[in-house]
Amino acid sequence: MLKKVVQVSFLLIGGTLGVLFLPHLFKLFSFTTSPWINNPYVSAILGAILLFLISLFLTEPIVNFIKWMEERLLKAPVFDLIFGTIGLVVGLSVAFLVSFGVSSIQIPIITSVLPILLSIILGYLGFQVGFKKREEIIHTVQSTKSGGLKKKEVEDTSTQTKGKLYKILDTSVIIDGRIADISATGFLEGVLVVPQFVLTELQHIADSSDTLKRTKGRRGLDVLKRMQTDDGPNILITDEDFAGVPEVDMKLVHLAKKMGGLVVTNDFNLNKVADLHGVSVLNINDLANAVKPVVIPGEDMHVVIVKDGKEHNQGVAYLDDGTMIVVEDGKFHVGNAIDVVVTSVLQTSAGRMIFAKLKNGKISKVN
DSSP: OHHHHHHHHHHHHHHHHHHHHHHHHHHHTTOTTOTTTSOHHHHHHHHHHHHHHHHHHHHHHHHHHHHHHHHHHHHSOHHHHHHHHHHHHHHHHHHHHHHHHHTTSOOHHHHHHHHHHHHHHHHHHHHHHHHHTHHHHHHHHHHHHTTOOOHHHHHHHHHHHTTSSEEEEOHHHHHHOHHHHHHHHTOOOSEEEEEHHHHHHHHHHHTOSSHHHHHHHHHHHHHHHHHHHSSSSEEEEEOOOOTTOOOHHHHHHHHHHHHTOEEEEOOHHHHHHHHHTTOOEEEHHHHHHHTSOOOOTTOEEEEEOOEEOSSTTOEEEEOTTOOEEEEETGGGGTTOEEEEEEEEEEEETTEEEEEEEEEEEEEEOOO
16 A cells, blocks of 8 residues: 555656656757647656656665654654654744745746755754754743743753653562652652563563562552553653663663663662663662661660571661661570660661660560
8 A cells, every 4th residue: 555655656746747847858859849749748647657667666665664764653752753743843834934935036946946855954954953852842841931040050950851851660660669659759750661671571570480470570560550540750651672682671771871861770780780881770779768767876776686697696676667777696685675776877779777786785575
């Protein structure tokens, strides 16, 4: 069907070009005296036949190009298409105005060819500008609505705009589930992007023969479904893929670079890989640690020792948020509630660990 449309387009274009240009060629070869040749219908037929013969060689490449463009457009994010289309419309409008201005020039070739060239060039430039400047356009509109910012504030904010629009979710953070609660609170702005290759990995996990993996995969799919129905940031499913990159983590890094976005994860190794490639990361564990109550050395705590520690005579307790407390000489108080004094706090992306010692060595009963 597409092949026939292209061939018919060639016939129509050939007929139009024949009517426009062949009479001028006939004048050069002194064919104007023949009514059979100096005829607009003959010119249209000859032009259509000429373009049809050319289409026999060009139709297949054009069809392949159209299919390639269709595939790229279907995979492109919605925001890219919207702003690219706006830029295209602006470019074509400018081309129309310029063509209208030069229509008074009495040179057939210029008045016929120049509008086409201007439409192609300005339309392409408009699409590229709208596509590549979409984030700055969004920021400018938001600044205008809010009453505008001071010049210095605009400069500072424009440098930080890149990467704030798209938040690309990895498999681990979806399975973790806390991202749904965070997005529901409104602390995340922009668009949450879920690549198709992440969905594929989730589906493989959900179909696993291992019960634990299968449960995690289904939990991840349920979390995504909840995020799509709840109020919060928009969820964008993108088909963008990188066939030459086998690892999902590296695909996420490449996608973040291409979209100018941030990777949202709780995977420590992905965090390090993204840092090495210069991609910004939002680590859910860092956020969880940041909102935990602050504990400082010298502070008294009342905890229950639940098990032995790894080192000699150590005991282990936990706070309500799951923070581990390693108590010196706590091995002798397993199952008891005791008062301890914080000696130090170790904070990492993997979590927080509190080190403490017994306070006066006294044991209190479990409540």
